[in-house]
Amino acid sequence: MTPLPTPQQLRFLTALADHQHFGRAANACAVSQSTLSAGILTLEHQLDAAILDRGAGKRVVFTPLGQELVGRARMALAALTAVAEAADAARAPLTGPLRLGVIPTIGPFLLPRLMPAVRAAFPGLRLYLREDLTARLVERLAANRLDALLVALPCDCGGGETLPLARDAFVAALPPGHPLAQAEQVPLAALTRERLLLLEDGHCLRDQALAVCGLHAGRQDEFAATSLHTLVQMVAGGLGVTLLPQSAIAGGVTAGTEIVLRPLAGAGAWRTLGLVWRPGAPRAAEYRALAPVLAGASCPAG
Amino acid sequence: MTPLPTPQQLRFLTALADHQHFGRAANACAVSQSTLSAGILTLEHQLDAAILDRGAGKRVVFTPLGQELVGRARMALAALTAVAEAADAARAPLTGPLRLGVIPTIGPFLLPRLMPAVRAAFPGLRLYLREDLTARLVERLAANRLDALLVALPCDCGGGETLPLARDAFVAALPPGHPLAQAEQVPLAALTRERLLLLEDGHCLRDQALAVCGLHAGRQDEFAATSLHTLVQMVAGGLGVTLLPQSAIAGGVTAGTEIVLRPLAGAGAWRTLGLVWRPGAPRAAEYRALAPVLAGASCPAG
DNA sequence: GGGGGTCATCGGTTTGTCCGATCAATGTAA
DNA sequence: TTACATTGATCGGACAAACCGATGACCCCC
Numbered sequence: 001m002t003p004l005p006t007p008q009q010l011r012f013l014t015a016l017a018d019h020q021h022f023g024r025a026a027n028a029c030a031v032s033q034s035t036l037s038a039g040i041l042t043l044e045h046q047l048d049a050a051i052l053d054r055g056a057g058k059r060v061v062f063t064p065l066g067q068e069l070v071g072r073a074r075m076a077l078a079a080l081t082a083v084a085e086a087a088d089a090a091r092a093p094l095t096g097p098l099r100l101g102v103i104p105t106i107g108p109f110l111l112p113r114l115m116p117a118v119r120a121a122f123p124g125l126r127l128y129l130r131e132d133l134t135a136r137l138v139e140r141l142a143a144n145r146l147d148a149l150l151v152a153l154p155c156d157c158g159g160g161e162t163l164p165l166a167r168d169a170f171v172a173a174l175p176p177g178h179p180l181a182q183a184e185q186v187p188l189a190a191l192t193r194e195r196l197l198l199l200e201d202g203h204c205l206r207d208q209a210l211a212v213c214g215l216h217a218g219r220q221d222e223f224a225a226t227s228l229h230t231l232v233q234m235v236a237g238g239l240g241v242t243l244l245p246q247s248a249i250a251g252g253v254t255a256g257t258e259i260v261l262r263p264l265a266g267a268g269a270w271r272t273l274g275l276v277w278r279p280g281a282p283r284a285a286e287y288r289a290l291a292p293v294l295a296g297a298s299c300p301a302g
Numbered sequence: 303m304t305p306l307p308t309p310q311q312l313r314f315l316t317a318l319a320d321h322q323h324f325g326r327a328a329n330a331c332a333v334s335q336s337t338l339s340a341g342i343l344t345l346e347h348q349l350d351a352a353i354l355d356r357g358a359g360k361r362v363v364f365t366p367l368g369q370e371l372v373g374r375a376r377m378a379l380a381a382l383t384a385v386a387e388a389a390d391a392a393r394a395p396l397t398g399p400l401r402l403g404v405i406p407t408i409g410p411f412l413l414p415r416l417m418p419a420v421r422a423a424f425p426g427l428r429l430y431l432r433e434d435l436t437a438r439l440v441e442r443l444a445a446n447r448l449d450a451l452l453v454a455l456p457c458d459c460g461g462g463e464t465l466p467l468a469r470d471a472f473v474a475a476l477p478p479g480h481p482l483a484q485a486e487q488v489p490l491a492a493l494t495r496e497r498l499l500l501l502e503d504g505h506c507l508r509d510q511a512l513a514v515c516g517l518h519a520g521r522q523d524e525f526a527a528t529s530l531h532t533l534v535q536m537v538a539g540g541l542g543v544t545l546l547p548q549s550a551i552a553g554g555v556t557a558g559t560e561i562v563l564r565p566l567a568g569a570g571a572w573r574t575l576g577l578v579w580r581p582g583a584p585r586a587a588e589y590r591a592l593a594p595v596l597a598g599a600s601c602p603a604g
Numbered sequence: 605g606g607g608g609g610t611c612a613t614c615g616g617t618t619t620g621t622c623c624g625a626t627c628a629a630t631g632t633a634a
Numbered sequence: 635t636t637a638c639a640t641t642g643a644t645c646g647g648a649c650a651a652a653c654c655g656a657t658g659a660c661c662c663c664c
Contacts, residue, residue, distance in 0.1 A: 037611060068392075079374070079382075080378045082374050082377070083312065084304045085304075087367070087371060336623070339642060
């Protein structure tokens, strides 16, 4: 039978795929170029498989089989680190590095309150943050380049395990002097008759706002905002109305503007802040332990 | 950071979990007892985790963390072998060992025709067969103790990837001289008024026959058969009627009896023979290549 | 045609793994 | 209680493998 590849060999392989260059890959693996070259050679020999296309000049070109092996090597290395991580998690819960992805409609407003709370509860935890759209975060989560995500549900989390944290109510944001501002509350139906400003495509807040108003998601805007801050400025400029999450308001997104905020009539509407991770992640128990702290610090109503 | 565990260490760990005994585990790993003992010790030291409960006499007792690490070790080793298997599969498709699970209502009747066809098409393929109920096969497939399953769809394949192979029509099997035998075809509705004999619980054929007749699956039988052969004998003895798959009849399950076979009226009814494997299995492409051969040899109508 | 750059190859050194023998602890039978 | 058998842990020495630095072969660009 074919001998099992060494983890080191798989590291060499993935590094080579990442850098497309023997020297830099070797540097990333903290070995000499000769070692990495020999490692790849022996791997090819042991598996009896052509991983690199060595006919194509001096460039690093992977064969189709090589590409597949790279993917499987990544999986194997992830499974291997999962063993070590499970041990780490059991020994010292909620310590060490944790790579957390946050969506742009949460990050700037909630993190200033979340981080101190997390630091106080788990002083040993080092949160590495990455802000991006949900889809990109989910992609990185699946590729094992993030450990967990802080997103707004419902969303397409690509099979990840999700844990709801807190409700984040939507509030109507109106230009100063807008007719709807005269009432204490704004009915949802009234909003649909206004010119509803939204974030650009890709932001889950856009889809959720549309869903709340009962509009179809495929709608084309003449001018979509790229962030909540610019969206607020457009509303303040009288271009239309919008829905803002309570957490963003608490985070000061409307500070310095004359925007009028009105709660929605009836049962209201909200998004749910949630934590997402890969199913079966070694540190899943830690994420569950982290959730109450996040929920306690994120609940906009206190 | 915690150093990654060696594959050898993980082998030691899983072997120890399998055998619950250092000496036998070491033997299974083809190393000396001292080596395995030292290997487990260094693993515990490197991960800084208590894997074994060494307070409990001389017995091998795993801590809860140890149990989890064993599971993750199995996954990591499987992912590691998957790399090698992917290389094997690309180098020599449909050769080497393949562990195939088959359900009891397919195995005895179809395999005598399937095996020669497979041998002719892929001389290098060595099929290791295991016959069991669908649920147990699915369990073994998930545990990486089987590579693929030959089952009857629809069934609960536990998230496995399925590929339909061929239709296997149901035929009414009646005792000699039964009133329904006078017609050329038997309407399904007529069967529900008869005393319908079935296999015992756990056989998917039982559930499929009930579904075909529009009966509820929870039904209790006074006397359920344990195999198609005994079921046929009971029908021949006049105890009732049943549905038999065409493939089993072609396989000679009714040979030597006076049972009367009649096709079902109308569109008829059938089960679908299908191949199942783990999603993302390294040899998935091979299973797809194997399918036409299986389908060609299994189609009862030729 | 020279020079920089890139990957493969070669000896020498170091590191780590494994084995056999032995020790300590436990459980069992006389 | 004593003697024995079994089991897991420890130790020193031998072997193998991984790694490094230097060098070689090749390509591309100037």
